[in-house]
Amino acid sequence: MELDSVMLSRILTASTLMFHAIFATVGVGIPIFIMIAEFLGIKRKDADLLVLARRWARGYTITVAVGVVTGTAIGLQLSLLWPSFMQLAGQVIALPLFMETFAFFFEAIFLGIYLYTWDRFSNRWYHWLLTIPVVIGSTLSAFFITSVNAFMNNPQGFDLVDGETVNIQPLAAMFNPATWPKVFHVVMSSYMTAAFILAAIAALAILRKKGSDYHKKALRIAMVAGLVFASGTALAGDLSAKYLAEYQPEKLAAAEWHFETETNADLIVFGTINEEGEVSNALRIPGMLSFLSGNSFDTEVIGLNEFPEEEQPPLWIHYAFDIMVGIGMFSLLISGIFIVLMLFKRFNEWNKPLLWSIVASGPLAMIAIECGWVLAEVGRQPWILRGFMTVEEGATTSGDVGIALIMFILLYIVLAIFTVTVLTKMFKNRPPEAEVEKRYPNGWVE
Amino acid sequence: MSLEVLGITVLWVFLYGYLIIASIDFGAGFFAYYARVTKREHIMSKLISRYLSPVWEVTNVFFVFFFVGLIGFFPDTAYYLGTALLLPGSVAIILLSIRGAFYAFGNYGVSNNTFFLFLYGATGLLIPAALSTALTISEGGFLEETENGVVFLAGELFTSFYSWSVVLLAIVSVLYISASFLTFYADRAEDADSREILRKFSLFWSAPTILASFLVFLSLQQHNPEHFEKALDLWWMFGLSFVFFLIATILVYMKKNYGIAFISVMLQFFFAFFGYGASHLPYIVYPYVTITGSVVNETMGTALIVVFIAGLLLLIPSLFLLMRLFLFDADYVKGKK
Numbered sequence: 001m002e003l004d005s006v007m008l009s010r011i012l013t014a015s016t017l018m019f020h021a022i023f024a025t026v027g028v029g030i031p032i033f034i035m036i037a038e039f040l041g042i043k044r045k046d047a048d049l050l051v052l053a054r055r056w057a058r059g060y061t062i063t064v065a066v067g068v069v070t071g072t073a074i075g076l077q078l079s080l081l082w083p084s085f086m087q088l089a090g091q092v093i094a095l096p097l098f099m100e101t102f103a104f105f106f107e108a109i110f111l112g113i114y115l116y117t118w119d120r121f122s123n124r125w126y127h128w129l130l131t132i133p134v135v136i137g138s139t140l141s142a143f144f145i146t147s148v149n150a151f152m153n154n155p156q157g158f159d160l161v162d163g164e165t166v167n168i169q170p171l172a173a174m175f176n177p178a179t180w181p182k183v184f185h186v187v188m189s190s191y192m193t194a195a196f197i198l199a200a201i202a203a204l205a206i207l208r209k210k211g212s213d214y215h216k217k218a219l220r221i222a223m224v225a226g227l228v229f230a231s232g233t234a235l236a237g238d239l240s241a242k243y244l245a246e247y248q249p250e251k252l253a254a255a256e257w258h259f260e261t262e263t264n265a266d267l268i269v270f271g272t273i274n275e276e277g278e279v280s281n282a283l284r285i286p287g288m289l290s291f292l293s294g295n296s297f298d299t300e301v302i303g304l305n306e307f308p309e310e311e312q313p314p315l316w317i318h319y320a321f322d323i324m325v326g327i328g329m330f331s332l333l334i335s336g337i338f339i340v341l342m343l344f345k346r347f348n349e350w351n352k353p354l355l356w357s358i359v360a361s362g363p364l365a366m367i368a369i370e371c372g373w374v375l376a377e378v379g380r381q382p383w384i385l386r387g388f389m390t391v392e393e394g395a396t397t398s399g400d401v402g403i404a405l406i407m408f409i410l411l412y413i414v415l416a417i418f419t420v421t422v423l424t425k426m427f428k429n430r431p432p433e434a435e436v437e438k439r440y441p442n443g444w445v446e
Numbered sequence: 447m448s449l450e451v452l453g454i455t456v457l458w459v460f461l462y463g464y465l466i467i468a469s470i471d472f473g474a475g476f477f478a479y480y481a482r483v484t485k486r487e488h489i490m491s492k493l494i495s496r497y498l499s500p501v502w503e504v505t506n507v508f509f510v511f512f513f514v515g516l517i518g519f520f521p522d523t524a525y526y527l528g529t530a531l532l533l534p535g536s537v538a539i540i541l542l543s544i545r546g547a548f549y550a551f552g553n554y555g556v557s558n559n560t561f562f563l564f565l566y567g568a569t570g571l572l573i574p575a576a577l578s579t580a581l582t583i584s585e586g587g588f589l590e591e592t593e594n595g596v597v598f599l600a601g602e603l604f605t606s607f608y609s610w611s612v613v614l615l616a617i618v619s620v621l622y623i624s625a626s627f628l629t630f631y632a633d634r635a636e637d638a639d640s641r642e643i644l645r646k647f648s649l650f651w652s653a654p655t656i657l658a659s660f661l662v663f664l665s666l667q668q669h670n671p672e673h674f675e676k677a678l679d680l681w682w683m684f685g686l687s688f689v690f691f692l693i694a695t696i697l698v699y700m701k702k703n704y705g706i707a708f709i710s711v712m713l714q715f716f717f718a719f720f721g722y723g724a725s726h727l728p729y730i731v732y733p734y735v736t737i738t739g740s741v742v743n744e745t746m747g748t749a750l751i752v753v754f755i756a757g758l759l760l761l762i763p764s765l766f767l768l769m770r771l772f773l774f775d776a777d778y779v780k781g782k783k
Binding site: 061062064065066068069070071072073075076077079080081082083084086087088089090091092094095097098099100101102104105106108109110111112113116117120133165166168169170171396397398400401403404407408411414415418419422 | 503504507510511513515517518521522525526531535536537539540542543544546547549550551596597598742743745746749750753754757760761764765767771772
C-alpha cells in the first residue's frame with residue numbers, strides 16, 4: 001500500500017465518514033423515539049414516559065452536536081480532498097446537496113425550540129408537535145444525502161462529451177435506480193439501530209438495579225419498535241440485493257465470492273478465501289443467491305470474472321456483508337423473542353440471558369451499520385463515480401493530506417473520549433426515579 | 447438578473463448572515479470566558495448562554511449553506527479553492543468541531559467546566575482568522591496553476607501584509623459586532639451590570655475595527671490594484687458604511703437606542719461587505735474563476751433557484767418563530783422562562 005495523496009485522502013475520508021456514521025445514524029433514529037415516548041406520555045398521563053422523552057432528548061443533544069460538527073467536516077472535506085469529483089458533481093448533483101442543508105436547517109431550528117420549551121406551553125400537545133419537524137428534518141437529510149451517494153453508485157442524468165458534462169437532468173440524477181433501495185435501507189437501519197441502542201441502555205439498567213418501571217417501559221417501547229424496524233431493514237436489504245444484481249453486479253459478486261455467471265447460484269455464508277480464489281469453511285445455501293437476486297432459482301447472476309481485473313472490488317467485503325446480515329438476523333430474533341414473551345403472560349421477558357443479549361444488540365447494531373457502509377463504499381472501488389471517474393482521478397494533488405489526516409484522527413479521538421465521558425456523567429448521578437419525583441411529585445401528569 | 451449574478455447574490459447574502467450571527471456567537475464565547483477568568487461570571491455568562499443555547503446549531507447551518515451553495519452554483523470553485531484550502535480549511539473545520547462539540551458538552555452535559563469554556567472562547571477568535579484566509583486567497587497571488595494541478599503558496603500567504611490585515615479585521619470585527627449585539631440584548635434583559643461592561647467593550651473595539659478596515663484598503667491597493675480601483679468606484683457604499691459606524695458609536699456612547707445602534711452596526715457591515723463583494727466581481731478566485739466562466743449549467747442553476755425559494759418559504763417562518771420565542775420574548779430574555 002503506497003501512502004500517496006490518493007491513499008491518504010481515502011483513509012481520511014473513511015475515518016471521517018465512519019466516525020460521522022455513528023452520530024448520523026442515531027441522529028436520524030432517535031428523534032422518532034423521543035416523539036413516541038412523549039406522545040404516549042401525554043396520552044396516558046404517564047410521568048415516567050415524559051421524563052423518558054426528556055432524558056432521551058438530553059442525551060440526543062450531545063450526539064447531535066458531534067454529528068453536526070463531523071457532518072460539517074465531511075461536507076467540506078469532499079471539496080478539499082476530491083476537488084475534481086466535486087467540480088463534476090456540482091454540475092449534476094448539487095440539487096440534493098443543497099436540499100440537504102435546508103432539511104438540516106429546518107431540524108436545527110425546531111430542535112432548538114423543542115429543547116427550550118418543555119414547560120412553556122399550557123397545552124402539552126403543542127410541545128409534542130415540535131417533534132414532527134425534527135423527525136421530518138432528520139429523515140429528509142438522510143434522504144437527500146443518501147441520494148447523492150446513490151448517484152455515485154449509479155450515475156445518470158448527464159452525458160460526458162469530450163470531458164464536458166452536457167444534457168444535465170437534475171431530477172434524473174437525484175432519483176437514480178439506487179436511490180430508493182438505499183434510502184429505504186439507510187432510514188430503516190437508522191431507526192433500528194437507535195431502537196437497539198436505547199434498548200441496550202434500558203436493559204443494562206434493569207440488570208443492574210433489577211427492574212424499575214421506568215426502564216421497563218423504555219425497554220418495551222424500544223423492543224416493539226426494534227422488531228418493526230428490524231423487519232423493515234431486512235426487507236430493505238432484500239431490495240438492495242435485487243438492485244445490486246441488476247445494476248451493480250460486480251459489487252454483489254465480490255460480496256458473495258461469485259465468480260462464474262450462472263443460474264441457480266449458491267449463497268456463500270461465512271468462509272475464508274485464498275489467493276487462488278478458492279473458498280473453504282463456508283456454508284453454501286444452494287440456489288439462494290439466484291433466489292435473492294430475482295425471486296427465482298433460475299435467475300442468472302453475473303459473476304466477477306465478467307469484469308476486467310482493474311474494475312473488480314476487493315474480495316474482503318464479503319466479511320463485512322456477513323457481519324452486517326448476521327447482526328441483522330440476531331436483532332430480529334431477540335426482539336421477536338422479547339415480544340412473544342411479553343405477549344404471553346406466563347413467560348418472563350426480564351430473564352437475564354435475554355437482557356444480556358439485548359445489551360449486546362446495541363453496539364452490535366452500530367457495528368452492522370459500519371459494516372454496511374464499508375460494503376457499500378469499498379464495493380464500488382475503484383470508482384468514485386461508477387463508470388465515469390476513478391478514485392484516483394478525483395483526488396486532490398495537494399501534498400498536505402498527511403498532516404490533515406493526523407490532525408483529524410486526533411480530533412476524533414478527543415471527541416470520542418469526551419462524548420463517552422460526558423454522556424456517562426450526565427446520567428450516572430441523576431437517576432430517572434428522582435427526576436420523576438422532582439418534576440411530577442404526585443406521580444402523575446395533570 | 448442573470449443566473450450567475452442571482453446565484454452570487456444569494457450566496458453573498460448568506461455569507462453576510464453568517465458574518466453577523468457567527469460574529470455574535472464567536473465574540474460571545476470569548477466574552478463568556480473573559481467573564482469567567484475575571485471573576486465577573488455571574489454578571490454576563492447567564493445572559494450569554496440564554497441567548498446562545500437555542501441558536502448555536504442554526505449558526506452552523508448558515509456556514510454549511512454557504513459552501514454547499516457555492517459549489518452548487520459555481521462548481522469550478524471546488525476545484526481551485528478545494529486544493530488551495532486543504533490546510534487552512536482543515537484547521538478551520540477542526541476549530542469549528544472543537545467549538546461546537548465542547549459547547550454542547552459544557553452546556554448540556556457537565557456545567558461549569560472552565561476548560562470547556564476556554565476551548566469555546568479561544569476557538570471563537572481563531573476560527574474567524576482561519577476562515578478569512580479563504581477571502582484572502584480569492585484575491586489572487588497565492589495560487590499557481592501548473593501541469594499537475596493547482597499549487598497553494600502557503601509561504602506567500604503567511605508573509606503577506608494583506609493577509610494579516612484581513613485576519614486583524616476579522617478578529618476585531620467579531621468582538622465589535624458581538625459586543626454591540628450583547629449590549630442591546632442586555633438592555634432588553636434589563637440587566638444593567640452586563641450592559642455597562644458590554645457597552646464599554648463595544649466602544650473599545652469600535653476604533654480598532656475602523657482602523658483595521660482602512661488597513662485592509664491600503665494593503666489591497668498594494669496587493670490587487672485592479673480590485674482597489676473598482677472599490678474606489680463604489681466609494682459611496684464604503685462611505686455609507688462609515689456613516690452607520692458613526693451613528694452606532696454615537697448612540698452607544700450616549701447610552702440610548704441600543705436596538706437602532708445594533709441595526710446601524712449591521713448596516714455598517716452590510717455596505718462594507720457588499721461593497722467589497724461587488725468590487726471583487728466578476729472574479730470569485732482572482733484570476734482563475736469568474737462568475738460567468740464557472741457558473742453551473744442552466745438547468746441545474748434554475749433548479750437550485752427554485753429549491754432556494756421553496757426553502758426560504760419554509761425557513762423564514764421557522765426562523766421568525768425561533769426569534770419570537772427566544773430573542774423577542776421579553777420574559778425569556780429576562781430569564782423568567
